[in-house]
Structures are given as C-alpha cells and as structure tokens.
Amino acid sequence: MPWLLTLHIAALIGWCGALLYLPGLLVSQHASGSRSRSTQPYLPLWVYTTVATPVALAAIILGTLVFTFYGILDEWLVLKLVLVTALVILHLLTGLLMVRCRQGRIGKPHLWCYLQSALTASVITAILWLVLAKPLAEV
Template sequence: MPWLLMFHIAALLCWCGTLLYLPGLLLGRAGGANTVTQPAHSANYLALPRLVYTRIATPAALTAIIAGTLVFYRYGIWDVWLMVKLMLVTLLVVLHLLTGLLIAKTERGKVQRVKAYAYLIALLLGATMTAITWLVLAKPLLEL
C-alpha cells in the first residue's frame, strides 16, 4: 500500500503549504499598519484567507490525518517516535485552529497586533513542521 503513504504525504504537503501561506496572506492584507481594516471599496477584501482556509487547508488536514492514521494502522506501527509525532501533529492542529481564529477575527473588523499574531503563528508552524519532518526522517536512527 505505498499509494496510501503517498496520498498521506501529498495531503500533508498541501496542508502545511497552505498553513504557511495563510499568515503571510494576512500580513499582506495588514499592509503598513499593525491592524487589519476592511476598505470601503472592497466588500470581499478578506475573502481569500477564508477561502484558502476552508476550501484547501482544512480538507487537506482531514485527509492527511485520516490517511496517516490508516498508514500506521495498516502497517502496525506503534513505536515511541510515532507517539511523539502524534503529539506534534496535535500541536499542528491547534495552530491550524488558531490560524482560523485569527482569520475570523480579521473578518469582523479591526484586530490589534495582527502582525504579531501572524508572525508568531508562522514561527510556531515552521518549528512544528520542522520537528515533525526531523522526527520522521530520523526514525531509522532512533530504532537502532
């Protein structure tokens, strides 16, 4: 079943890519100010972050999690490194939810310190994704 593992990796790449894109998209919307305001000339000014979040990131997250669960269930992997990886994936899910919360708050109007929140989320996302990647690639070394 290598197709299931490839499906998991493809969904994971889509999920992580969109999660890294969303804070940058919010930073671009913030412009020079430290807040996001909706301009008068555009009723759909903040529609793109919500679209990317709901139509790409969330379905990719669900697909990656379901396919990953099927992979370790199918191959019977229950090692310690997997439990650590699952804790990091849980952190990634929490950061996914925080990104959605930041998008929802920016849609409602003025959000103070949107740049600081977007930078913090991006930093935590990058660190979590790096830790997951390192753990998966170092797995053969940990088993020795």
C-alpha cells in the same frame, strides 16, 4: 501499499504549505486594506475552508490508515501524534486569527501572523526531524 504513504505525504505537504501561506496572506490583506465586510470574497477564508481544512483532514485520515495498515505502534509514533495535535491546534488558531483580523478585533495583526508562522514552522520542523530521524534509531 506505498501509494497510501505517498498520498499521506502529499496531503501533509499541502496542509503545511497552506498553514505557512495563510499568515502571510492575512498580512498582505490587512496591509492592502481589504478588510471590508462587503459581498467581496475574503481570500484567506476561502483558502482556509477549501484548501487547508480538506487537506488537513485528508492528511490525518491517511496518516491514521498508514499506521493502522502497517501496524506501527512505536514510541516515536506517540510523540509524532502529539506534534500533529499541536499542528491541529495551530490550524484552529490560524482560523481564529483570520476571523479576528477580518473583524478588525486584533491589534497589530502582523505581529500575530509572524508569531503564528514561527510556531507553525517550528512544529513542522519537529515533525519532519522526528520522521527522518526514526530510521536512524532503528539501525
């Protein structure tokens, strides 16, 4: 079932892309001054709820099916799951940052967004390194 792995990778790319995109979107929204609480839709919230969260759930569910279907229970999987847990926590922190920016309850939001981006990119890089280095360890 290579299609299952393909769907997992596609969902993971969408999730990681959305998590890297959202802090930049928050900075641009804050810089443009569109923090009003009017009936105007708030683009970061829309991206978070209709793109990032559904693909995150799809990536997690498909990843669980991949290692269940293929019977993968190696040591590297435990470390990968720890890193995925860190990515889930960063996903939740992105939502919190978005809400606080929307309410105007955070000082210097651009610094928090840059920190969020750096942490997210670090975790994504660690996951990618772990997955790509795994076959080398088995040879």
